[in-house]
Amino acid sequence: MTKSLELVTTLQEKDGDYVLSIAGELSQLSLKKDYWLALNKQDKDALIQKKQLVVDLSKVQRADSAGLAWLLNLKRDLNAHTINATICHSPEKLINLARLSNTEALLA
Secondary structure, eight states: OOOOOOEEEEEEEETTEEEEEEEEEESTTTOOSOHHHHSOHHHHHHHHHHOEEEEEEEEEEEEOHHHHHHHHHHHHHHHHTTOEEEEESOOHHHHHHHHHTTOGGGGO
């Protein structure tokens, strides 16, 4: 049995933008709850004020349909707070899953 990878999320300000870097496994095995619910009030307030978040998936090593659902929920939560999310460096498998489920445009 293969050991699952840990999911690591890091929110930081880079060049005036807030960037959420996601590393490791974005899958059913690593996801515990929606990202917005896990954020502290200070980070939520900063994102609401900035109205923009870049989600960097360049260090995601594995993703499955639960990871896709997690990202879609993240976009839903951000949209509810009028925060624009830009997802970049999506792994090919995640793009294929989004294409199969007709949600590819939501990853853009």
